[in-house]
Amino acid sequence: MKYFSHEDQAPLLLGKRQLKPVDNPGGAWRNYKKGERGRGRVHELTTNLLVCQKSLCAYCEISLLHPQLGFHIEHILSKSLNPELTFEYKNLMLSCFKGGGEVPASEEDPYPVSCGHALLKSSNEFDEALFIRPTEADCERYFFYELDGEIVPHDNLNAQESERAQHTIDVLNLNCRRLKRLRGDVIDQLSRLSAELVKQPEQLQFFIQQELSAREGALVSFWTTRKQLLIPD
Numbered sequence: 001m002k003y004f005s006h007e008d009q010a011p012l013l014l015g016k017r018q019l020k021p022v023d024n025p026g027g028a029w030r031n032y033k034k035g036e037r038g039r040g041r042v043h044e045l046t047t048n049l050l051v052c053q054k055s056l057c058a059y060c061e062i063s064l065l066h067p068q069l070g071f072h073i074e075h076i077l078s079k080s081l082n083p084e085l086t087f088e089y090k091n092l093m094l095s096c097f098k099g100g101g102e103v104p105a106s107e108e109d110p111y112p113v114s115c116g117h118a119l120l121k122s123s124n125e126f127d128e129a130l131f132i133r134p135t136e137a138d139c140e141r142y143f144f145y146e147l148d149g150e151i152v153p154h155d156n157l158n159a160q161e162s163e164r165a166q167h168t169i170d171v172l173n174l175n176c177r178r179l180k181r182l183r184g185d186v187i188d189q190l191s192r193l194s195a196e197l198v199k200q201p202e203q204l205q206f207f208i209q210q211e212l213s214a215r216e217g218a219l220v221s222f223w224t225t226r227k228q229l230l231i232p233d
């Protein structure tokens with residue numbers, strides 16, 4: 001999980017909506033996105049969040065420009081349990097999966113849906129106090145990537161922090177086989193390249209700098225996995 005920060009001010013149309021009360025969060029949110037005006041509001045918000053998130057999913061860090069998965073606007077903390085957060089800018093982020101059915105379950109990968117549309121997250125069956133948000137400035141220190149791509153609580157954590165990390169991994173289904181395999185492939189590829197460049201330190205430094213820099217505002221998928229491997233603590 002990578003730390004992302006929002007801009008200081010909410011986008012204009014969202015800011016206007018914040019001035020009105022929210023009686024029924026689900027209905028209010030659907031209305032906000034409905035029709036021609038709704039399309040404009042969604043466009044404003046997604047454009048803003050894509051820049052803030054450098055085109056990465058708030059939770060798994062897959063590129064949101066991934067044509068198969070698409071993305072949706074996600075409430076970090078549930079709007080039904082926290083109606084006052086329905087239009088709260090800093091509670092809104094983009095998560096991978098447009099509708100949640102873009103990757104069908106298979107025998108090999110029975111639960112391939114992660115992040116905002118993962119079962120526990122989308123049904124609000126999680127503990128908000130334990131859940132680690134990508135808007136927490138130190139969120140990255142909670143997680144470690146094993147060589148096979150598995151994400152685990154970092155071994156520097158105390159018991160309570162470790163519980164938070166494991167809960168977040170489970171709620172977002174961050175160890176589904178799809179994500180684990182993709183991260184494992186990134187680790188294999190980067191390990192090979194780093195080994196090839198180990199005797200050319202200048203080229204290696206250049207490669208690391210390129211790999212972790214945004215291009216046209218977008219970062220590469222699984223940024224914190226790459227960072228852990230290329231710039232170990």
Ligand SMILES: [Zn+2]
Nearest residue numbers: 057060096115
């Ligand atoms: Zn994701």
